[in-house]
Amino acid sequence: MAQIHIRNTGERIRGEAEVKAFLDKQGVLYEHWDINQIPDRLQNKFTLSDTEKEEVLASLDNDIKRLASTRGYIKWDVITLSEATPDLDALLKKFEQVHTHTEDEVRAITAGSGVFIIKGAPEVGYFDVELEAGDVISVPENNPHFFTLTSEKKVVAIRLFIDPSGWVAHPFADPAFA
Numbered sequence: 001m002a003q004i005h006i007r008n009t010g011e012r013i014r015g016e017a018e019v020k021a022f023l024d025k026q027g028v029l030y031e032h033w034d035i036n037q038i039p040d041r042l043q044n045k046f047t048l049s050d051t052e053k054e055e056v057l058a059s060l061d062n063d064i065k066r067l068a069s070t071r072g073y074i075k076w077d078v079i080t081l082s083e084a085t086p087d088l089d090a091l092l093k094k095f096e097q098v099h100t101h102t103e104d105e106v107r108a109i110t111a112g113s114g115v116f117i118i119k120g121a122p123e124v125g126y127f128d129v130e131l132e133a134g135d136v137i138s139v140p141e142n143n144p145h146f147f148t149l150t151s152e153k154k155v156v157a158i159r160l161f162i163d164p165s166g167w168v169a170h171p172f173a174d175p176a177f178a
């Protein structure tokens with residue numbers, strides 16, 4: 001289940017209701033999906049063939065379509081990152097820069113874990129959302145953030161888009177980010 005870590009105060013927020021309440025206040029969507037809908041053999045697999053990716057999507061079709069219909073997403077896919085990913089460390093370095101998009105960034109973690117670092121309200125500042133399998137998040141459009149992996153360095157996630165072209169990363173130079 002997701003946890004929040006507020007960088008300025010060191011405060012941690014745990015528990016689905018508490019995490020959801022905090023993220024609601026920051027304008028960040030949070031849901032938790034039942035990943036046991038995914039076939040067992042795919043639940044902890046970090047290299048997936050195109051057919052297996054389609055199977056993951058099909059197993060969560062109800063959740064995906066419900067979220068898509070409430071938020072207007074029309075496309076979705078599956079991405080994987082692990083030690084098997086070529087140049088993983090270089091890729092992570094590229095990710096770990098504060099940026100924005102003109103479209104919200106939606107991720108449903110289906111295996112492994114990851115962290116979104118998000119700029120909150122002025123009195124909150126930057127906070128980390130540590131995500132595990134089943135956690136679903138949407139970083140609002142134009143909200144500074146970045147994504148990285150946890151120490152296990154592996155994740156499978158579903159991305160949902162309104163228009164993939166709106167998902168270009170725009171660097172956001174922020175002196176407030178430490």
Ligand SMILES: [Fe+2]
Binds near residue numbers: 169
């Ligand atoms: Fe992003």
